[in-house]
Amino acid sequence: MEVSLPPAALTSGVPLETCLRKRRTNRAFSDARLMQSEVSQLLWAAQGISGLGGLRTCPSAGALYPLECYLVVANVDGLRPGVYRYDPDRHLLVLTAAGGRNEKLIECCLDQECAGEGAVSIIVTGAYKKMTAKFGERGIRLAHMEAGHAAQNVCLQATALGLGVIAMGVFDDAALAAALELPESHQPLYVIIAGRKFV
Numbered sequence: 652m653e654v655s656l657p658p659a660a661l662t663s664g665v666p667l668e669t670c671l672r673k674r675r676t677n678r679a680f681s682d683a684r685l686m687q688s689e690v691s692q693l694l695w696a697a698q699g700i701s702g703l704g705g706l707r708t709c710p711s712a713g714a715l716y717p718l719e720c721y722l723v724v725a726n727v728d729g730l731r732p733g734v735y736r737y738d739p740d741r742h743l744l745v746l747t748a749a750g751g752r753n754e755k756l757i758e759c760c761l762d763q764e765c766a767g768e769g770a771v772s773i774i775v776t777g778a779y780k781k782m783t784a785k786f787g788e789r790g791i792r793l794a795h796m797e798a799g800h801a802a803q804n805v806c807l808q809a810t811a812l813g814l815g816v817i818a819m820g821v822f823d824d825a826a827l828a829a830a831l832e833l834p835e836s837h838q839p840l841y842v843i844i845a846g847r848k849f850v
């Protein structure tokens with residue numbers, strides 16, 4: 652099943668410097684839902700197309716684009732809970748596994764409770780082979796660097812939208828890959844939880 656996303660907004664009234672200053676790790680989320688427009692914006696920030704020839708918001712060594720973003724939906728207006736793959740070229744979601752995963756995310760993130768509180772979670776994954784074919788073993792490091800770029804883009808975009816966000820690197824790789832039913836070619840590299848802040 653495919654779900655078209657609303658087009659991402661290409662401007663906002665929030666200056667970059669404000670986002671840099673206000674970005675903070677948030678570990679307590681409300682159970683309020685997100686709008687599809689907000690999810691669209693977060694995914695576009697992570698990996699969206701922003702230039703001719705398929706260039707993306709995130710830089711990529713050799714423009715090989717080894718990253719994929721998997722979206723775990725818990726509470727989004729009009730979207731069934733489940734795991735979705737973001738297709739940047741068509742700016743849409745492809746359902747890859749039905750059903751919520753927030754309880755599993757807590758387990759996979761070694762009992763960090765906030766991992767299960769997001770309205771959505773973006774799991775940045777990497778296909779190392781795409782990079783090692785050109786760069787040898789160094790390709791692995793390059794994929795990790797790129798994941799950092801993508802995560803920071805999401806954190807700054809979430810800040811511009813007034814959402815809470817946390818980038819998490821402490822998780823069990825194999826357990827997370829199994830819980831999300833990721834393809835074998837893709838390693839989970841970064842977990843980003845987003846939602847409305849608990850106030």
Ligand SMILES: Cc1cc2nc3c(=O)[nH]c(=O)nc-3n(C[C@H](O)[C@H](O)[C@H](O)COP(=O)(O)O)c2cc1C
Nearest residue numbers: 674675676677678760763765817818819820821822
């Ligand atoms: C690579 C990386 C991994 C992180 N992993 C976790 C994590 O698993 N759990 C967590 O609570 N915070 C995690 N954090 C968030 C840091 O604890 C947080 O950025 C730091 O305390 C500084 O606070 P600030 O982000 O509000 O500036 C991670 C941050 C980075 C950069």
